Amino acid sequence: MIVWGASSNFYRVLSQADATLGLSTQLWVMGVIAVFILYPGWAQAALSVFACYELDDGQTGLYAQNQKAAWRHGYWVRDMAQECYTGVHLRLYVPIGIASVLVLCLGPPLASFLILWYHRAELESKSVRQRYSFLYARYKPRFFWWESVLMLEELVLVAVEVFGRGLKSVTHQILVMLTAFIVISAINITCKPNRLRVITMLEFMSMTVLSLTVSLSLFFVVDEGLSDADEVGRSIAS
Numbered sequence: 282m283i284v285w286g287a288s289s290n291f292y293r294v295l296s297q298a299d300a301t302l303g304l305s306t307q308l309w310v311m312g313v314i315a316v317f318i319l320y321p322g323w324a325q326a327a328l329s330v331f332a333c334y335e336l337d338d339g340q341t342g343l344y345a346q347n348q349k350a351a352w353r354h355g356y357w358v359r360d361m362a363q364e365c366y367t368g369v370h371l372r373l374y375v376p377i378g379i380a381s382v383l384v385l386c387l388g389p390p391l392a393s394f395l396i397l398w399y400h401r402a403e404l405e406s407k408s409v410r411q412r413y414s415f416l417y418a419r420y421k422p423r424f425f426w427w428e429s430v431l432m433l434e435e436l437v438l439v440a441v442e443v444f445g446r447g448l449k450s451v452t453h454q455i456l457v458m459l460t461a462f463i464v465i466s467a468i469n470i471t472c473k474p475n476r477l478r479v480i481t482m483l484e485f486m487s488m489t490v491l492s493l494t495v496s497l498s499l500f501f502v503v504d505e506g507l508s509d510a511d512e513v514g515r516s517i518a519s
Contacts, residue, residue, distance in 0.1 A: 310412055316389050320432060323385040324439045330378025332358045332443050333365035358446055386436055390429040397426050424474035434465050451502050455495055462492040 333355035354365040363370050397417055400409045404417060404425055417425040441461045445454040466488040475481045 306412060313413075314415070317432070320385075320389050321435055321439055323381075324436050325443060327378060327381035327385045328440055328443045329359060330374050330381065332446055334358055334361070334447050335449070336361075355447065390432040390436075393432065394426050394429040397428075401425065419476055419480065420474045421476055424472065427472075427474040430468075430474075434468075437461055437465065452499065455499055455502070459492055459495045462488050462495065466492070 335355040354367070357363045357365050357370055357374075366375065393416060396413060397404070400413065403409050404422075410418070416428045420427045438461055441458050445457055448454045448457070466485060469488075470481065470485050473481050475484075
């Protein structure tokens, strides 16, 4: 019955919006919704331009003099044959990446904030609610702009996922991700921007489960690195 009631209410809202909003306004609303759906993917693509991975340092190891992949800035994760910040990566992809970060990563949160700030005095009006209520309806009045913060939190998680690949230690990757989960959870549970307490608790429990899962994964990380004594012994044996 609850599902049927929610479906009926949703259908009624859509029918009312279709009857009162023009085609251009409906397309605008659909475009805004599409931006929010595609935002994580856009952010990942934009940030991946700057994701590099160091293979060799040319100084450590048994045969450091024979290490060939020792470019100091690492190699681009999108093309491990391409050295980072030189050649075509510097001339073509870095400018594209900078523009993409400004437009695709910072643009949507800023645009969302500016739209709601511009209409802040008429958020309860029928016309504004029909167009933008999905951006602020679930938040308390003083946190009507919180959707922009939510997008920035998504950006942080995407950045951790993208740049974490450049960390050689899996343990460090896990710790960075765990730190991001804890900080985001602390911000959300401290501000409590949602109108319904149950939504706040669900978000907190979701982040708690993710943090616990990441923490428990540390038990399955095997450090295969050699100690200094082992390296010396192997050098003598060889």
